[in-house]
Amino acid sequence: MQVEGTANSIVIALTKVKKTYSRNREHIQVLENLDMQVHRGEMVSIMGPSGAGKSTLLDIISGVSRADSGEVLLADNNFTLMSERQRTALRGRHIGFIFQFYCLIPVLSASQNIELPLGLWQLSKKERQHRIDAALNMVEMGHRRQHLPAELSGGEQQRIAIARAIVGNPDIILCDEPTGDLNREMGKKIMDLLRQLCDEYGKTIVVVTHDPEVALYADRHYRLDNGGLKEENPVKAQGGKDD
Numbered sequence: 001m002q003v004e005g006t007a008n009s010i011v012i013a014l015t016k017v018k019k020t021y022s023r024n025r026e027h028i029q030v031l032e033n034l035d036m037q038v039h040r041g042e043m044v045s046i047m048g049p050s051g052a053g054k055s056t057l058l059d060i061i062s063g064v065s066r067a068d069s070g071e072v073l074l075a076d077n078n079f080t081l082m083s084e085r086q087r088t089a090l091r092g093r094h095i096g097f098i099f100q101f102y103c104l105i106p107v108l109s110a111s112q113n114i115e116l117p118l119g120l121w122q123l124s125k126k127e128r129q130h131r132i133d134a135a136l137n138m139v140e141m142g143h144r145r146q147h148l149p150a151e152l153s154g155g156e157q158q159r160i161a162i163a164r165a166i167v168g169n170p171d172i173i174l175c176d177e178p179t180g181d182l183n184r185e186m187g188k189k190i191m192d193l194l195r196q197l198c199d200e201y202g203k204t205i206v207v208v209t210h211d212p213e214v215a216l217y218a219d220r221h222y223r224l225d226n227g228g229l230k231e232e233n234p235v236k237a238q239g240g241k242d243d
């Protein structure tokens, strides 16, 4: 799938985004006048302390959650002006998600899990199978297609989750702690794979992480703190993980 716009165009643009959660009488101001731009085909990392609002930010980029004010553009579409239904449709076309704990359905095989995002798509059986096979091949997991998630290692489960994220050929992949549950070696393999998706397939990737070594895979680095984003120089992987 091609993103609308020209090469090197901005595919994610947030301007003066604010987000507050209200619970009982408490108001938690999470994002405040936040600006962010991500170009097509780049990988961007977001680090920051626990509770800083990183997952909230991913929810706003994907339209799962609405900003209180400010503008959110995704591939030239203005989320701010859209209904929930329109946001869901746009998300389905453009975004794949990868989470820390894989979020695979335990009673479905690897192959069936990968098929999930294609659920309502009008595809022939052959085309559907072709897409699943291509996604499985991309993550080198064709030999495990019939396995249930419990019959896969953590790293293999995350590879299946990546295949599920890319099966619909989204141009943007949002990752929330993609290596958080994996040992160092497996984490490295997953990041190599994400980097490959960027470099060889032109995917735009946003990675939220606590791990400076993971952030080093990105082309640009943001730190989220006190409601705003600051662009940083590449993180030196020497200070251990964020809290």
Ligand SMILES: Nc1ncnc2c1ncn2[C@@H]1O[C@H](COP(=O)(O)OP(=O)(O)OP(=O)(O)O)[C@@H](O)[C@H]1O
Residues within 6 Å of the ligand: 021, 022, 023, 028, 030, 048, 049, 050, 051, 052, 053, 054, 055, 056, 057
């Ligand atoms: N639905 C909600 N209602 C009320 N408060 C919320 C809600 N979701 C998140 N919060 C609060 O907003 C803040 C930001 O949460 P968020 O999950 O975005 O942080 P985070 O940076 O991703 O944290 P972590 O690194 O620990 O995963 C936290 O203080 C959290 O308690």
